[in-house]
Amino acid sequence: MTYPSNRPPDRPTDAAAGIEVTSDFERFAQRNDIFTRAFWDDRIRSRKTDAFFASYRMEATPRRGDGFTQRDFALRNASWLISDLISDRGSESGEREGFQAAIRNDTPVAPMQQAVEDPTRMAEEIKRIANFFGADLCGITEMDDRWLYASRVDTRDFSETPNDLPEGMTSVIVMGHQMEEDLVATYPSALAGAATGREYSHEAAIVMQMAAYIRNLGYEATASMNDTGLVIPYAVKAGLGEYARNQMVITPEFGPRLRFSKIFTNLPLTHDLPQQMGVRAFCDICTKCADACPVKALPYGPQRLAARMSQPSRAYENGHPTRRNALASGSSCRRTAPSACGSAPSTGTSQNGITGSGSGSPCPRGASWRFGLTASAAGAKSQPIGGRPPRDTGPQSHDFHHAAP
């Protein structure tokens, strides 16, 4: 399925999700996200960005003590290993799976299709299966092609190429993967990248296993991480969290400290609805992240996901030429304030629009949202699946609590 560049900007659940899409809405070309631009756009690319990406390929130069030792780089790079194996396997054809291309199907669709007589029970089963494979959260929303990238990236030359999905997808299964809190607390150290890499590696395994399960039932399923479309609006529509002033999804369970993955499928499933958890209400009286942002890229005023999609921002007005296009994506601030943040991608956080960590953020909701004014709302939220037991946090010889230099 090849999607047109623009779609009618209206869906019944938009308002409940805090989404208002204006008539000049444009779908986002993934080529313009900050991580991709760091390879082709001379305004972004620098010796530092090259070194940042190279350091994930065992070329790290240990330096500056805690958080940047050889052991810290070793843990980070090892954490990325499974994700790297998947993202590298299609490199010869320009498909960086999980990041700039959907993950290839390793399982054929079974010729005999399992009948689904009750989509609600099937949705409950899918959430149990997601939990079984290791997802921390799972919600389901309708297929919405507004959030698909207008084009994906051919990583051989970083040109635009069609962003295709099989015909007839009806649902998006969104899964949340919490990042290790103690590691996240060490941002912007190299060691903190272990929290990111570990979840990407988990994500890769989980979305592939989920897709394989659905395909064995006789239905289409495309496994996706950061590729193919923006996950933030899908996560909000699936009731997993609310869009916050820091441009991330804040969840009751983990605050913004998680990553999201997704499965596009035609398996008959009942959809969840957006939930009001008090996040945006709290953001309306809190400006801590906006106050802390050095280039004032975060918005003040009432939170509206829609406004971020259509209105020029302060950063754009100050001369960042890609800001408007990036806003059309609903992507995070670091992608849209390139001179301040994109030039130093290891020093900030992003919920990769991909979605992200919330790490290092001043947000008082960094760990969870289960208290105060939101307690009742959080308790009322439809809880797709229970959290899994805490994972082993790795060798104890690593001091995850040390401060970044």
Ligand code: SF4
């Ligand atoms: S710091 Fe305050 S305004 Fe910013 S996302 Fe967190 S709660 Fe919302």
